[in-house]
Amino acid sequence: xxxxxxxxxxxxxxxxxxxxxxxxxxxxxxxxxxxxxxxxxxxxxxxxxxxxxxxxxxxxxxxxxxxxxxxxxxxxxxxxxxxxxxxxxxxxxxxxxxxxxxxxxxxxxxxxxxxxxxxxxxxxxxxxxxxxxxxxxxxxxxxxxxxxxxxxxxxxxxxxxxxxxxxxxxxxxxxxxxxxxxxxxxxxxxxxxxxxxxxxxxxxxxxxxxxxxxxxxxxxxxxxxxxxxxxxxxxxxxxxxxxxxxxxxxxxxxxxxxxxxxxxxxxxxxxxxxxxxxxxxxxxxxxxxxxxxxxxxxxxxxxxxxxxxxxxxxxxxxxxxxxxxxxxxxxx
Numbered sequence: 001x002x003x004x005x006x007x008x009x010x011x012x013x014x015x016x017x018x019x020x021x022x023x024x025x026x027x028x029x030x031x032x033x034x035x036x037x038x039x040x041x042x043x044x045x046x047x048x049x050x051x052x053x054x055x056x057x058x059x060x061x062x063x064x065x066x067x068x069x070x071x072x073x074x075x076x077x078x079x080x081x082x083x084x085x086x087x088x089x090x091x092x093x094x095x096x097x098x099x100x101x102x103x104x105x106x107x108x109x110x111x112x113x114x115x116x117x118x119x120x121x122x123x124x125x126x127x128x129x130x131x132x133x134x135x136x137x138x139x140x141x142x143x144x145x146x147x148x149x150x151x152x153x154x155x156x157x158x159x160x161x162x163x164x165x166x167x168x169x170x171x172x173x174x175x176x177x178x179x180x181x182x183x184x185x186x187x188x189x190x191x192x193x194x195x196x197x198x199x200x201x202x203x204x205x206x207x208x209x210x211x212x213x214x215x216x217x218x219x220x221x222x223x224x225x226x227x228x229x230x231x232x233x234x235x236x237x238x239x240x241x242x243x244x245x246x247x248x249x250x251x252x253x254x255x256x257x258x259x260x261x262x263x264x265x266x267x268x269x270x271x272x273x274x275x276x277x278x279x280x281x282x283x284x285x286x287x288x289x290x291x292x293x294x295x296x297x298x299x300x301x302x303x304x305x306x307x308x309x310x311x312x313x314x315x316x317x318x319x320x321x322x323x324x325x326x327x328x329x330x331x332x
Contacts, residue, residue: 231296
């Protein structure tokens with residue numbers, strides 16, 4: 001599989017990568033055997049960049065990634081995890097509900113300080129059982145997660161201390177790159193205007209259906225030599241399922257406006273002779289700033305099916321037809 005460089009670093013990652021939320025039990029239980037089988041499908045398909053986080057299953061995803069990767073040659077893959085949450089042990093009846101099924105017995109506490117990030121990295125190394133993390137992402141720092149007032153506090157905490165921790169970790173070669181792992185554009189702009197970032201893992205904001213990142217973030221990333229890693233290419237599923245009853249967009253039931261837009265997109269894809277999901281999966285890779293497209297699932301068959309979308313030819317000229325704001329009007 002082809003690789004692309006991360007920012008101005010020496011790191012190169014595969015154009016398609018595997019994300020670990022689902023194997024940490026997001027929304028439904030994922031037995032260990034199934035997680036290992038899914039990771040093996042990713043490996044056999046040539047994916048060599050893997051992303052996880054302490055939050056995913058409260059440590060469960062990191063443990064499973066480490067178990068799977070431990071016997072692989074270390075220079076044969078790239079690995080990222082995240083900082084910003086510390087895990088605190090709790091009794092089983094006090095494990096918080098963050099949509100993870102059968103997580104480990106911990107509760108996450110937000111901490112974007114210097115000490116918090118340093119402790120988080122140490123704990124991640126222990127859970128992974130590996131001796132190198134290539135990329136660290138500051139996880140879910142922004143209004144989408146924290147609201148306006150708490151974001152101001154976390155943002156200042158990060159700039160006053162957390163950023164220094166990341167710079168020290170990179171300069172001492174504990175990590176090779178750092179950035180943000182978020183699903184909103186504004187916090188990316190706020191951080192990039194004050195600090196350099198090698199990359200941003202951005203979910204759901206650069207897709208066929210949601211181009212929020214195009215106006216300001218992409219130009220600023222070009223200026224700062226910051227790469228993008230794009231997750232959520234199906235926008236919570238609707239670009240894979242189509243506008244069916246119960247379809248979700250941005251983690252919520254899709255509105256009629258969204259259903260209409262996706263219905264119009266399905267017609268474009270049908271006229272072009274390819275499935276809409278193939279266009280959705282391939283779309284971000286036509287932007288040179290994008291280093292990788294992240295896919296994640298807890299089912300080997302689903303992952304294999306998603307990866308087959310890369311083999312479907314979608315002509316370059318097709319993507320210009322998918323302006324999400326005018327697509328319905330264009331089709332009349």
